[in-house]
Amino acid sequence: MKKQATATVTYPKTLLLGVQTPEHYLTNMESYFEEFRNLARTNGVQNPDEMIVKIREIDPGYFLTRGKREEVKAFCDENDIEQVVVSEALSSRQAGNLGELLRCDIFDRTQLILEIFEKSAHTAEGKTQVAIAQLQHKKSRLAGKGVHYAQQSGSIGVRGGFGETAKEKETRHIEDSILQLKRHLAKLHKARETRRKQRLASKEPNICLIGYTNAGKSTILNILTNSNVLAEDKLFATLDTTTRALFIDGQKKGTISDTVGFIQQLPTRLIDAFKSTLSELDYADLLLQVVDVADPGWENHIRVVNEILTDLDVHTPMLYVFNKADKIDTTLLYGALERYQPHVVVSSLSKKSIAPLIEYIKNWNPTDEEETLESE
Numbered sequence: 481m482k483k484q485a486t487a488t489v490t491y492p493k494t495l496l497l498g499v500q501t502p503e504h505y506l507t508n509m510e511s512y513f514e515e516f517r518n519l520a521r522t523n524g525v526q527n528p529d530e531m532i533v534k535i536r537e538i539d540p541g542y543f544l545t546r547g548k549r550e551e552v553k554a555f556c557d558e559n560d561i562e563q564v565v566v567s568e569a570l571s572s573r574q575a576g577n578l579g580e581l582l583r584c585d586i587f588d589r590t591q592l593i594l595e596i597f598e599k600s601a602h603t604a605e606g607k608t609q610v611a612i613a614q615l616q617h618k619k620s621r622l623a624g625k626g627v628h629y630a631q632q633s634g635s636i637g638v639r640g641g642f643g644e645t646a647k648e649k650e651t652r653h654i655e656d657s658i659l660q661l662k663r664h665l666a667k668l669h670k671a672r673e674t675r676r677k678q679r680l681a682s683k684e685p686n687i688c689l690i691g692y693t694n695a696g697k698s699t700i701l702n703i704l705t706n707s708n709v710l711a712e713d714k715l716f717a718t719l720d721t722t723t724r725a726l727f728i729d730g731q732k733k734g735t736i737s738d739t740v741g742f743i744q745q746l747p748t749r750l751i752d753a754f755k756s757t758l759s760e761l762d763y764a765d766l767l768l769q770v771v772d773v774a775d776p777g778w779e780n781h782i783r784v785v786n787e788i789l790t791d792l793d794v795h796t797p798m799l800y801v802f803n804k805a806d807k808i809d810t811t812l813l814y815g816a817l818e819r820y821q822p823h824v825v826v827s828s829l830s831k832k833s834i835a836p837l838i839e840y841i842k843n844w845n846p847t848d849e850e851e852t853l854e855s856e
């Protein structure tokens with residue numbers, strides 16, 4: 481029998497460190513840590529150890545307070561941990577100090593999300609936006625005193641080694657690359673702008689699906705347009721905007737677009753990077769905010785999405801689409817759901833179970849809304 485070559489892939493022994501900080505006073509921690517596990521899983525972290533700590537204040541030098549970092553250090557030493565993934569965003573100084581203390585590579589929330597974004601970007605625009613954000617992050621890590629920044633996921637971080645001049649040289653190189661990418665991005669934006677103008681000139685109404693990551697936006701787009709955009713039980717499966725023609729009962733209603741999912745504590749750099757993509761939302765005629773009502777943190781997710789919309793200065797009319805109603809008894813949520821108007825409750829497992837949404841779109845008339853807004 482022929483001998484088969486087997487490649488053994490070893491993954492660094494990883495600790496997922498969930499940290500509850502005073503900033504989380506409004507957060508549903510169960511949902512938040514589940515989301516953190518999901519982020520790590522989506523990024524390829526396998527069989528991690530897990531530790532959750534609560535801190536009363538954030539230490540400027542180490543992020544973790546003295547007692548907690550000793551606890552984490554003892555755990556890392558005992559379990560031969562090689563890399564620690566932290567649920568929060570750390571400053572470069574904090575990441576560097578913590579890495580030195582724990583003798584582990586440190587990945588923070590920003591890096592985790594950046595790497596997932598990197599894997600999910602498919603269009604030239606998406607890839608360029610992520611590349612810029614990656615370089616900016618790398619630059620900020622270089623700037624930190626005595627910092628060693630980690631390489632791509634799964635690899636062991638580089639230790640020490642940057643002399644001041646090497647560091648400066650590297651920084652300049654990064655700045656040049658960022659500038660080049662930004663120029664390239666500006667060209668891509670121009671092309672998008674032309675496409676958008678064409679669409680606006682055609683006076684075709686556009687509906688945009690927005691919402692928290694994993695809420696079911698792509699699934700709804702697929703069901704409404706009989707297409708097969710990637711929908712996965714993974715965070716940030718969609719990074720690039722997809723627009724499709726929308727027919728309801730054989731009648732063309734306009735176009736419908738799928739967009740990047742939102743997440744709490746989205747690194748500011750990524751919000752900036754995706755602002756242009758999301759600027760589409762202001763030109764849409766209707767937003768469908770898809771919400772996974774089976775997630776215990778659903779109200780917090782709405783808050784996050786609405787805050788980002790306010791930040792983007794988007795004032796488009798919106799329908800809340802409470803999705804995944806098959807997973808829980810929504811009558812228990814009745815009072816809470818009522819607070820969000822207008823809304824429909826659906827499950828996107830079949831065309832039949834999203835009937836309330838189809839009905840809403842069927843009766844929706846974009847010109848009515850414009851008139852109402854003007855008369856206000």
Ligand SMILES: Nc1nc2c(ncn2[C@@H]2O[C@H](COP(=O)(O)OP(=O)(O)OP(=O)(O)O)[C@@H](O)[C@H]2O)c(=O)[nH]1
Nearest residue numbers: 694695696697698699711712713716717718741828
């Ligand atoms: N049980 C159930 N699962 C659903 C429903 N809608 C979507 N899903 C599942 O939820 C997961 C996420 O769905 P997606 O459509 O990829 O979610 P998304 O909002 O596009 O996510 P991102 O692109 O990552 O932001 C997939 O595994 C879907 O099959 C639903 O109504 N009920």
Ligand SMILES: [Mg+2]
Nearest residue numbers: 697698717718
């Ligand atoms: Mg999607």
